[in-house]
Amino acid sequence: xxxxxxxxxxxxxxxAILVALIALIGLLAQRKNIPDTLxxxxxxxxxxxxxxxxxxxLSGSLAPFGEMFQQAFHVSGVVxxxxxxxxxxxNEYGSSTALIMFFGxxxxxxxxxxxxxxxxxxxxxxxxxxxCMLAVIFSVAGFTSFGLILTAxxxxxxxxxxxxxxxxxxxxxxxxxxxxxLGHFSAxxxxxxxxxxxxxxxxxxxxxxxxxxxxGLGFLRDSTVSIALTMTVIYLIVALVAGPTYIEANLSNxxxxxxxxxxxxxxxxxxxxVILAGVRLVLAExxxxxxxxxxxxxxNAKPALDVPxxxxxAPNAVLIGFFSSFFGGIVSLLIMSLSGTVMILPGxxxxxxxxxxxxVIGNATGGLRGxxxxxxxxxxxxxxxxxxxxxxxxxxxFANSTFSDADFAVSGIFFGTLANYVGKTGIVVxxxxxxxxxxxxxxxxxxxxxxxxxxxxxxx
Amino acid sequence: MKILAVCGSGLGTSFMVEMNIQQILGELGVKDVxxxxxxLSSATPGDADVFFLAKDIAxxxxxxxxxxxxxxxxxxxxxxxxxxxxxxxSQKI
Numbered sequence: 001x002x003x004x005x006x007x008x009x010x011x012x013x014x015x016a017i018l019v020a021l022i023a024l025i026g027l028l029a030q031r032k033n034i035p036d037t038l039x040x041x042x043x044x045x046x047x048x049x050x051x052x053x054x055x056x057x058l059s060g061s062l063a064p065f066g067e068m069f070q071q072a073f074h075v076s077g078v079v080x081x082x083x084x085x086x087x088x089x090x091n092e093y094g095s096s097t098a099l100i101m102f103f104g105x106x107x108x109x110x111x112x113x114x115x116x117x118x119x120x121x122x123x124x125x126x127x128x129x130x131x132c133m134l135a136v137i138f139s140v141a142g143f144t145s146f147g148l149i150l151t152a153x154x155x156x157x158x159x160x161x162x163x164x165x166x167x168x169x170x171x172x173x174x175x176x177x178x179x180x181x182l183g184h185f186s187a188x189x190x191x192x193x194x195x196x197x198x199x200x201x202x203x204x205x206x207x208x209x210x211x212x213x214x215x216g217l218g219f220l221r222d223s224t225v226s227i228a229l230t231m232t233v234i235y236l237i238v239a240l241v242a243g244p245t246y247i248e249a250n251l252s253n254x255x256x257x258x259x260x261x262x263x264x265x266x267x268x269x270x271x272x273x274v275i276l277a278g279v280r281l282v283l284a285e286x287x288x289x290x291x292x293x294x295x296x297x298x299x300n301a302k303p304a305l306d307v308p309x310x311x312x313x314a315p316n317a318v319l320i321g322f323f324s325s326f327f328g329g330i331v332s333l334l335i336m337s338l339s340g341t342v343m344i345l346p347g348x349x350x351x352x353x354x355x356x357x358x359x360v361i362g363n364a365t366g367g368l369r370g371x372x373x374x375x376x377x378x379x380x381x382x383x384x385x386x387x388x389x390x391x392x393x394x395x396x397x398f399a400n401s402t403f404s405d406a407d408f409a410v411s412g413i414f415f416g417t418l419a420n421y422v423g424k425t426g427i428v429v430x431x432x433x434x435x436x437x438x439x440x441x442x443x444x445x446x447x448x449x450x451x452x453x454x455x456x457x458x459x460x
Numbered sequence: 461m462k463i464l465a466v467c468g469s470g471l472g473t474s475f476m477v478e479m480n481i482q483q484i485l486g487e488l489g490v491k492d493v494x495x496x497x498x499x500l501s502s503a504t505p506g507d508a509d510v511f512f513l514a515k516d517i518a519x520x521x522x523x524x525x526x527x528x529x530x531x532x533x534x535x536x537x538x539x540x541x542x543x544x545x546x547x548x549x550s551q552k553i
Binding site: 179221276277279280283305306312313315 | 467468469471472475476479497501502515516517520530531532533534
């Protein structure tokens, strides 16, 4: 009997098998035929192992980078990249991540059903990454086994519903309708851009789309190209400062220091490429299952979708937002280097995806000026927030990489601080309080509805 | 026949477009068409017969050959119209 139990425990502590089981449940619930079920379950299983393999490639490149940076600037340098940090964290937190993701999706459906926040978060890779971060933070806070999975799952479900809600007023303004929502965990940065856009709006501020903006930077949308290029620039700068003597003696085994850096930069991009392929395999079955099941259970819900849905509304603002946000990242880096803290290096990928969206939203509320200033503020937010996230991540705070988007940092800091000051009970009470407030909106809404009815009556 | 939806990182947008194309093919009653999604780096002209991508990355994907550019990736009517046209052209319906 004990032997049997051990096998069960071994199965459940293998995240690859666990996510495969979750996919299997999803496929069975949709009554797929046997070949499809077998195919989907296997792909999910292999996908998780592909992510681990990518983590191996990536950490081989991040470790020498960390040492070079320390030698060159005498502080740590951190590359914010979700794929990198998640792949590294999954080695230790894989099983809890898989289960937290599962319960997060369950809670998302429940919360969308019982509160007026009718958002179903369909950006699967962000759900996975967020589950992973919560697994780390809630474990550091002292949660274990069922308590960990339930509380972190509830936290994930709440954030999956609240994050789209925060940006929805701006998304309505961008898209001109209320049918879809934005499911991308950088909502705090987007909302900030929208508000700043409104504040800086001039009297006759023109839209970004009325100016001629140079084309030809579309190739930066190719994430392998942009990661490899930025990492090459960053590696070469750090290598030049650290100097050939140190690198060739301690890290490169005699290979020329610049050649070594070039290869390491490419290796980083290769690692991300492999991780992305794994993430794609893992999500291939889980996301459609979640979409199908949630549509049945919450028929009037708005799907919260990945960030490029708003890019087509203002293509110029996409590029302006990227540059302005990246500039914000560089300004932040200068401030950090002067104040001697850990340095958060501006990554092209986070600045592109979140900066572009901040640019589009800033343009919707404040025209060209709103787009520039709003996305600059987004750049500052995604640079400085990770500084405060690092301490709550435990050992993972020293991994030379971290989560790159605003909502990760905001929630991470929130839960980490709660854990430090009021402990586990504080987190549970905090979560239940948020849930109660969201539920209370049911009544507020009925009241305003009634008020609307009255005013319509009066108008008649 | 194979259709590939493409976006910048091959995770969210292209996946959504893939699911929507599959839904439309279901509505049209087309069976033998394989739909999947990919990132811009991995996609090569030989990967599929038709590529669907959004207007904002059309420039980066012009090498793929038979490319259908979507003005808005959340507009189901536009997608339905374009998928139907492709299916008519290849005599699937």
